[in-house]
Amino acid sequence: MLSKNEIKYIQSLYHKKTRDAEGVFVVEGPKIAAELLGSGYRVRKIYATEKWAAPSDLDTEVVRVTGEELQRLSGLQVAHEVLVVAEQEEAVRLAFDNRFTLVLDGIQDPGNFGTIIRIADWFGIKQVIAGEHTVELYNPKAIQSTMGSFVRVNVYYGSLVDIISGAGVPVYGAVLNGKNVFEAGKIKEGILVIGNEGRGINDELRTLITEPLTIPRYGGAESLNAAVATGIILSHVVGH
Numbered sequence: 620m621l622s623k624n625e626i627k628y629i630q631s632l633y634h635k636k637t638r639d640a641e642g643v644f645v646v647e648g649p650k651i652a653a654e655l656l657g658s659g660y661r662v663r664k665i666y667a668t669e670k671w672a673a674p675s676d677l678d679t680e681v682v683r684v685t686g687e688e689l690q691r692l693s694g695l696q697v698a699h700e701v702l703v704v705a706e707q708e709e710a711v712r713l714a715f716d717n718r719f720t721l722v723l724d725g726i727q728d729p730g731n732f733g734t735i736i737r738i739a740d741w742f743g744i745k746q747v748i749a750g751e752h753t754v755e756l757y758n759p760k761a762i763q764s765t766m767g768s769f770v771r772v773n774v775y776y777g778s779l780v781d782i783i784s785g786a787g788v789p790v791y792g793a794v795l796n797g798k799n800v801f802e803a804g805k806i807k808e809g810i811l812v813i814g815n816e817g818r819g820i821n822d823e824l825r826t827l828i829t830e831p832l833t834i835p836r837y838g839g840a841e842s843l844n845a846a847v848a849t850g851i852i853l854s855h856v857v858g859h
Contacts, residue, residue, distance in 0.1 A: 621666075621688050629666075629692045632704065633759055642707050644757035648699040654767025660705045666692055667701040694759045707757055710775035715786045717808055719744055719857060722779055724824055725752040725815035726845055732756075733764025734846035735813070740768035742857045747772055750779040752815075779812075783827050786810060790829045791856070792820055793848055797831025800851070805858035816845045832856075 631637040632645050643663055646655050649671060656662065662679045668689055673681050689698040713720075721739055726732045732754045739747055754761055756774045765772075783790055789809040812828060814820035820828070834843065834851050843851075 621682075621684060621692075626688075626691055629702070629704070633694045635755055635758070638707070638755075638757055643704050644707055644762060645694065645759055646703045646705060646762060647693060647695055647701070647759075648763070649701055651763065651765075651767045652701045652703050654770050655703055655705055658770035660708060660770065663704040663706060665701065665703050671700040695763075711773050713746065713748070713775055713782065715788045715808070715810070718746065719806060719808065720786075720788075720810045721747045721849070722783065722810050722812045723747060723749045723753045724779060724812060724820050725750060725818065726813065727752065727754055728816060728845075729754050729758045729760035730764045731816065731844065731846045732758075733761040733766075733769075735849050736761075736765045736772050736774065737768040738846060738850045738853060740765075740771050742853045744853070744857070745771070745773055747774045748779065748782055749774060749776050751776070780823055780827065783810060783812075783824070790827050791832050792825065792828035792830070793852060794820065794825070794828070794831045794833060797833040800832045800834050800855050803830075803832055803856050806856045811849075811852065811856070813845055813849050817842075 632643060638644055646652055656674060656677065665679055665681045666684050666689060667681050668686055669683060686698065689702060692702050721744055723735065726735065736747060756769060762769060790812065791809055792812040793814065812820055812824060832852060834848060
């Protein structure tokens with residue numbers, strides 16, 4: 620049976636302050652747990668119901684709990700078989716040559732952010748750079764929205780102006796008045812900047828864009844969801 624202190628500790632990990640202090644994060648559900656356990660992330664603890672089948676090569680103790688106990692630990696509306704506490708990882712060194720990089724400026728919705736990481740993974744993009752006003756990768760809602768793709772995408776936080784200025788590659792940006800993305804052709808190397816869901820790309824970053832891109836609008840919608848816009852653009856410019 621779980622102690623009150625253990626339950627309280629796991630629940631505290633849904634707050635950024637505690638995650639930062641402890642250097643850990645929470646993953647829930649069999650699909651994302653499997654992705655995590657098959658990656659290089661170090662696992663601290665696993666809580667699971669009897670329904671969850673642990674991998675045969677698992678070297679971390681599994682604390683078996685009831686469905687009711689798992690629900691008390693969970694941040695989901697309905698807990699699903701397993702919850703894993705893992706250690707956060709430092710992003711690896713950035714490199715821009717012969718690759719495509721996503722830059723996220725002020726993406727504040729965790730679901731949008733996680734979905735963009737998942738989209739990046741789909742298109743084989745291994746590097747995403749986030750500015751200080753973008754949501755934290757280890758936000759539980761962001762992690763869940765990645766559906767496990769966060770284990771394959773390097774997410775780096777830093778000064779976007781400084782990083783882009785020193786990258787030495789073309790800088791593409793999703794803006795309202797740019798080249799029609801359907802006519803842009805395939806891009807082998809460069810940076811794509813995606814702006815805030817409501818405000819777009821900030822003025823300082825906008826001056827660094829060398830190749831503005833636009834998704835043409837044929838209807839009356841005022842704007843596109845940032846993740847949707849990312850998916851549309853990447854589907855037209857990423858290729859081999």
